[in-house]
Amino acid sequence: MSTPTDSRTNLLGLPRPALEEFVSGLGSKPFRARQLMNWIYKRGAGSFDAMTDLAKQFRAKLDATAEVRAPEIVSVQRSSDGTIKWLLRADASQAFEMVFIPEPDRGTLCISSQVGCALDCSFCSTAQQGFNRNLTTAEIVGQVWLACRELEREAAARDVEGPGTAAPAGDERHVTNVVLMGMGEPLANFRNVVPALAIFLDDFGFDLSRRRVTLSTSGLVPQIYRLAEESNVALAVSLHAPDDALRNELVPINRKHPIAELLAACWHYLDEQNGRSVTFEYVMLEGVNDSPAQARALARLLKGHPAKVNLIPFNPFPGTRYRRSSAPVIQRFRDELLQRGVLATIRRTRGDDIDAACGQLAGRVIDRTTVRLGSKTFGLAIQP
Numbered sequence: 364m365s366t367p368t369d370s371r372t373n374l375l376g377l378p379r380p381a382l383e384e385f386v387s388g389l390g391s392k393p394f395r396a397r398q399l400m401n402w403i404y405k406r407g408a409g410s411f412d413a414m415t416d417l418a419k420q421f422r423a424k425l426d427a428t429a430e431v432r433a434p435e436i437v438s439v440q441r442s443s444d445g446t447i448k449w450l451l452r453a454d455a456s457q458a459f460e461m462v463f464i465p466e467p468d469r470g471t472l473c474i475s476s477q478v479g480c481a482l483d484c485s486f487c488s489t490a491q492q493g494f495n496r497n498l499t500t501a502e503i504v505g506q507v508w509l510a511c512r513e514l515e516r517e518a519a520a521r522d523v524e525g526p527g528t529a530a531p532a533g534d535e536r537h538v539t540n541v542v543l544m545g546m547g548e549p550l551a552n553f554r555n556v557v558p559a560l561a562i563f564l565d566d567f568g569f570d571l572s573r574r575r576v577t578l579s580t581s582g583l584v585p586q587i588y589r590l591a592e593e594s595n596v597a598l599a600v601s602l603h604a605p606d607d608a609l610r611n612e613l614v615p616i617n618r619k620h621p622i623a624e625l626l627a628a629c630w631h632y633l634d635e636q637n638g639r640s641v642t643f644e645y646v647m648l649e650g651v652n653d654s655p656a657q658a659r660a661l662a663r664l665l666k667g668h669p670a671k672v673n674l675i676p677f678n679p680f681p682g683t684r685y686r687r688s689s690a691p692v693i694q695r696f697r698d699e700l701l702q703r704g705v706l707a708t709i710r711r712t713r714g715d716d717i718d719a720a721c722g723q724l725a726g727r728v729i730d731r732t733t734v735r736l737g738s739k740t741f742g743l744a745i746q747p
């Protein structure tokens with residue numbers, strides 16, 4: 364990997380058309396961009412020296428003007444269930460997190476889109492940290508690139524140790540699914556997230572199917588309409604309440620974009636993208652949003668629409684006022700939904716012994732925002 368410099372272009376931040384333009388600027392043919400992507404994304408190359416089928420002169424020009432630089436790893440934690448959490452450096456004092464969740468039939472990488480988050484959802488650990496900055500496209504793509512390399516390196520080390528050690532995922536690719544569900548609201552960083560999605564889906568990039576890349580939003584309605592025009596990944600929405608009064612409290616952006624508006628945007632997204640369904644995330648908070656009556660209200664909202672509900676047992680963090688609903692209460696809630704024809708599943712908690720479970724990502728954020736949504740102000744900086 365190259366040493367960071369300010370003047371060189373980080374190629375991890377360039378989707379194919381931008382990379383073609385970049386190589387044209389160096390006097391090379393656009394097809395060189397595809398060769399470069401093949402080295403970077405298929406073979407995990409981080410140095411131009413390794414790219415032996417590129418002319419020496421071209422490699423020298425690349426060395427002088429470009430780099431392949433992923434975020435630097437600050438620390439790694441491993442859960443007893445195989446989940447891995449990386450703390451990644453954003454700058455000298457700030458850090459963000461990504462999490463790999465291995466399962467028998469897939470490997471899911473949960474990545475961050477911002478350092479912290481300004482949306483102030485009351486049950487979320489990231490929100491308690493405040494917001495520092497948006498991640499760049501290269502930092503978003505760099506997470507997937509880095510995880511693939513690290514997992515590959517670990518698998519190679521296991522092979523050297525010999526058979527009998529467990530493989531991370533049941534696929535020759537370690538990362539089969541990418542979810543933007545880590546720190547931050549991806550649609551508040553639209554300008555940097557959308558090019559990253561293009562690289563995830565590009566045949567010459569990570570070549571993931573659109574159903575294996577999921578963007579999760581707390582409900583930035585205008586950006587959902589824009590996303591429908593610019594990408595076609597799977598959509599997940601943090602719903603968490605069946606009515607506006609409660610959702611205003613749990614997810615403050617609801618005061619600006621209430622549930623009816625949000626659902627209309629979701630159904631529009633599916634129509635435009637010919638998508639299968641929207642996943643609605645619903646964190647189970649004891650005595651807050653987990654009653655059978657609330658399950659029935661949720662079923663009334665979603666019945667007849669292509670929707671799936673993912674019930675997430677709350678993962679407590681220091682200082683929270685919420686508690687996790689009990690297992691029987693969560694099962695009863697799911698059954699109420701199923702009985703009314705709404706598909707619902709309960710998410711298995713992973714990585715909670717290393718604070719890597721849903722809603723627990725905190726990173727290291729020194730808040731620089733003056734405005735947060737919980738303050739009832741909506742002058743939030745959302746990057747176009």
Ligand code: SF4
Nearest residue numbers: 480483484487490547
């Ligand atoms: S749940 Fe998501 S949108 Fe809400 S504060 Fe946490 S990271 Fe931000």
